[in-house]
């Protein structure tokens with residue numbers, strides 16, 4: 001089977017350095033918020049072109065804590081995308097925020113022109129959580145224009161976009177960014193983890209306190225925080241094993257994306273591709289099949305030995321949990337709905353061989369749309 005992610009192959013590659021990371025952590029005698037987390041935070045910030053990083057327990061927590069740092073509280077309207085991991089919206093809901101969903105463009109990215117138009121009409125919206133989805137970078141010029149035009153607090157969800165750039169500039173260089181180290185991510189840990197990135201020392205200090213019971217010094221609790229600390233073991237793995245490989249892994253994903261983009265020619269299957277200006281990290285490779293044939297396409301891939309995924313089969317406001325909370329549609333979100341109805345993710349990971357990538361192309365091109 002050609003897998004969506006192949007962690008056994010990864011383990012074969014990283015075994016020695018991973019065992020070394022465990023050894024270093026064990027011998028340090030320090031398991032929570034020690035030297036490995038501190039060093040990783042510095043190295044991550046440097047690699048993303050930011051001044052500060054704060055390691056936390058998950059990407060969900062990273063978004064929630066960053067919003068809290070910026071003062072988001074119950075009843076605040078938060079502009080965001082309907083097409084993302086549920087965690088993006090969940091972070092808003094956990095603070096009592098009210099998500100306002102704006103449609104995406106044909107690349108599945110939140111439509112920044114629609115956001116701008118809405119913000120002119122809705123001065124009450126002061127929070128914005130855009131997502132750099134699929135590993136593409138949002139249009140940095142449009143994002144900056146929004147930042148400059150409106151008094152907004154922005155948390156960029158970079159869970160899928162670590163290492164992606166827009167015309168040379170890393171994704172997520174606004175006020176605050178949040179990322180995830182969930183194992184399938186381009187920079188994945190061997191467990192859960194996440195980080196908050198910012199250039200501003202006061203935001204960094206507040207985030208660092210909030211992930212650790214609101215402590216600003218030992219036994220001094222200035223804020224109502226939580227326990228959301230990145231473990232030393234995960235930090236050691238991330239900095240000693242994964243981060244040094246990130247560029248090479250992204251390069252490999254780009255090679256596979258090129259194979260798919262140039263090879264897939266089946267008129268029934270539209271490659272979503274990268275928006276102009278995005279130097280994507282190709283976290284995912286989404287294609288869109290006719291909605292009424294999506295299941296048949298996934299079954300066909302499976303029977304041909306190819307695993308596939310869905311990112312995401314429904315827009316967030318359609319999830320059952322949303323029936324219990326307040327939210328708003330800024331528009332009909334028709335583009336996001338149509339992508340969700342037909343989207344299928346093809347395998348793309350750094351351990352996929354060229355032969356396997358070519359096999360995926362061959363199988364996709366041979367699909368005739370039959371049930």
Ligand SMILES: Cc1ncc(COP(=O)(O)O)c(C=O)c1O
Pocket residue numbers: 058059060061084085087088131157159160179180181182192193194
């Ligand atoms: C776009 C996006 N945002 C947020 C998250 C949440 O990250 P985590 O699973 O680490 O909580 C994820 C990952 O699942 C994601 O893909």
